[in-house]
Amino acid sequence: MKHLYSLLFFLVWGMLFSGKLCAQNAEWQYIKDGNKLFRLKQFNAAEASYKKALKVNSANARAYYDLGNVYMAQGRDSLAMAQYDETLRLERxxxxxxxxxxxxxxxxxxxxxxxxxxxxxxxxxxxxxxxxxxxxxxxxxxxxxxxxxxxxxxxxxxxxxxPQNQPPPPSKQQEPNPQPQNNPLINYARQAERKAREKINQNKHQKSLDKNW
The missing domain is CATH 1.20.1270 (Substrate Binding Domain Of Dnak; Chain:A; Domain 2)
Incomplete structure (x- = not known):
């Protein structure tokens, strides 16, 4: 009985190992086929092949990298960057x-x-x-x-x-001209000046009369 259990163990282990080995072989075969199609610029077929490899092993960094190259060659930059993100996450x-x-x-x-x-x-x-x-x-x-x-x-x-790429300097706003006629201080100064001139003219006239006398 003990030998029977040992035999069953090795049979099960051998089947698991064999299945895993077959999956790995299929995984890398898909990548190999994809690379051949990529070199022939058959990008859609290459994309499908790399995706098959990822279905077998979703943690295959090489498949993500190659798939990113397909998208990059097609100008699908956003999709390419997403695949490269996964590559950097998984690749060592x-x-x-x-x-x-x-x-x-x-x-x-x-x-x-x-x-x-x-x-x-x-x-x-x-x-x-x-x-x-x-x-x-x-x-x-x-x-x-x-x-x-x-x-x-x-x-x-x-x-x-x-210099053409520099932002233009802020424009200076022209200040409005002052309106002196509306300024009470200026009006008062003008009135004082006018009175002073009138007084000076009056004194001159008085002196001329004195000379006539």
Whole structure:
């Protein structure tokens, strides 16, 4: 009886291991097929193949990365970024993480080139710079990321220093001209001045009469 239990244990364990091995083989076969289709630019078929791999194993970081590449090639940037988010959450390999950050930087940099306003362009360039720094943090030898990083930093400096991109200074409002005729102090001063002149003229006239005498 003891030997019978041992035999059943090994049979069950062997079936589980065999089933797991078959699933893993199918999972990676789907990814392999997807990569072949991607190289042929059959993006819809590649997308379907990667999704099959994720149905077998929803924690396959490589399948998320490859699926992100499909969306990126199709210009579906938001979907690509979502797949890359999952890749970074699951992936532990520094080289794979570096490539993921690099692709995220390329998306941000492409968006910056198509931006219609300088403010949006600058924000996207900052985002790209952040992603390329992440790529270099994972793999300091990533020369493509280093080049793109330097290019984005240069473009950002030029955009920020361009006088045409600076906001215009606030306009000065012209102050209204004072209305002296409505000012009681000015009116009083004018009356005093007029009286003083009348007094001076009166004295002059008196002196001229004195001389006649």
């Amino acid at each position: 390999n520094p080289m794979s993480r570096s490539m993921t950050y690099h692709n995220r930087g390329v998306i941000a940099q492409s968006r910056a080139a198509a931006a219609k306003t300088e403010g949006v362009k600058q924000n996207l360039l900052r985002e790209a710079i952040k992603e390329y720094k992440g790529a270099l943090r994972e793999n300091p030898q990533a020369q493509n990321s280093r080049y793109n990083l330097a290019l984005c930093q240069k473009q950002l400096r030029e955009s920020e220093q361009d």
